Amino acid sequence: MSRASAISNAEQYFDEGGFFADLARRVAIPTESQNPARGAELERYLAGEIGPSFAKLGFTWKTYPNPKPPYGPFLVAERIEDPKLVTVFTYGHGDVIRGQEGSWRAGLDPWKLTREGDRLYGRGTADNKGQHSINLAAISAALAARGKLGFNVKVLYETGEETGSPGLREFCGANKNLLKADVLIASDGPRVAPSRPTIFLGTRGAFNLDLVVDLRAGGHHSGNWGGLLANPGIILAQALATITGAKGEIRIPEWRPNTLTAVVRETLAGLEIDGGEGAPEIDRDWGEPGLTPTERVIGWSSFGQAGERHSAARELPLPAALRGRHRSQRHHPGAAAPPHQGRLSDGEGHALTRRVLCRDPA
Numbered sequence: 001m002s003r004a005s006a007i008s009n010a011e012q013y014f015d016e017g018g019f020f021a022d023l024a025r026r027v028a029i030p031t032e033s034q035n036p037a038r039g040a041e042l043e044r045y046l047a048g049e050i051g052p053s054f055a056k057l058g059f060t061w062k063t064y065p066n067p068k069p070p071y072g073p074f075l076v077a078e079r080i081e082d083p084k085l086v087t088v089f090t091y092g093h094g095d096v097i098r099g100q101e102g103s104w105r106a107g108l109d110p111w112k113l114t115r116e117g118d119r120l121y122g123r124g125t126a127d128n129k130g131q132h133s134i135n136l137a138a139i140s141a142a143l144a145a146r147g148k149l150g151f152n153v154k155v156l157y158e159t160g161e162e163t164g165s166p167g168l169r170e171f172c173g174a175n176k177n178l179l180k181a182d183v184l185i186a187s188d189g190p191r192v193a194p195s196r197p198t199i200f201l202g203t204r205g206a207f208n209l210d211l212v213v214d215l216r217a218g219g220h221h222s223g224n225w226g227g228l229l230a231n232p233g234i235i236l237a238q239a240l241a242t243i244t245g246a247k248g249e250i251r252i253p254e255w256r257p258n259t260l261t262a263v264v265r266e267t268l269a270g271l272e273i274d275g276g277e278g279a280p281e282i283d284r285d286w287g288e289p290g291l292t293p294t295e296r297v298i299g300w301s302s303f304g305q306a307g308e309r310h311s312a313a314r315e316l317p318l319p320a321a322l323r324g325r326h327r328s329q330r331h332h333p334g335a336a337a338p339p340h341q342g343r344l345s346d347g348e349g350h351a352l353t354r355r356v357l358c359r360d361p362a
């Protein structure tokens, strides 16, 4: 049985340290696409590591410059057994986010693969060097077992995924024939839970936008002008409140999906999203009422405020906390002031919101 022997080849590769050695070599190449000084490492990863790894499996390969300089190159590899066979297209990205050397726990280094118990640490182990190393190993295990795959493979690696894939659309558009295939099978992104192997049949898209309220040139003294001039912060808050309700549920009818059918809900019913150890606890009452957390993330849309404005469009973390500086102005000594500490409350001390706290300016 070639299937059983392919699986046993894969297990042997893992158990005898082949996977660790291959991944360690790849992790050691600091392919930070968010760091312009690493351009040569991106090239080295494709031409010195990935291309030769595919060549060993009977693939031809070539790197291509990015149509949008100075961004990183692409690699295309292929193994055509018979043009009449089905062609599988697979994708990987050789770049990683910044290594953040010095921010790792003692004993860990972003560019040195480290084993602790049954976990491997190193930049790219979970995104995407681990995944594409597994796919490479799977092709190798199948070839070793039966001498052929029984299908053709085309491979595209990019080196800018962590900066929003600059040039990817243009490169694919200009190379349609080169990349022509029947089915895309690729590994990137999370599992629903660490213990649950997951196949997604589609992937979420995202739109980034800045909401801007630009009312006038220059700031004005709030003692003189507060209450006379419209306040952009308040206008922005009201705008956000027209987009979502207090729990993040989307209010704009056209932004709400109509694809969460009974069949989809039934399919999702057995899935529990679980980020595993160290992951944040899911807010079960956040988002669209009446949906499970799994339905909200896989079957619905969300809208959120990103943490800060970063230089790269992709760096939009969901913040853990936000703090805004506000000022309440008054002439009437009898009017209640907002509390300096504690829950935001009305004049009689009744809390107005559950989660917003007042604090003295930091």
Ligand SMILES: [Zn+2]
Binding pocket: 093, 127, 128, 161, 188, 189
């Ligand atoms: Zn990725």
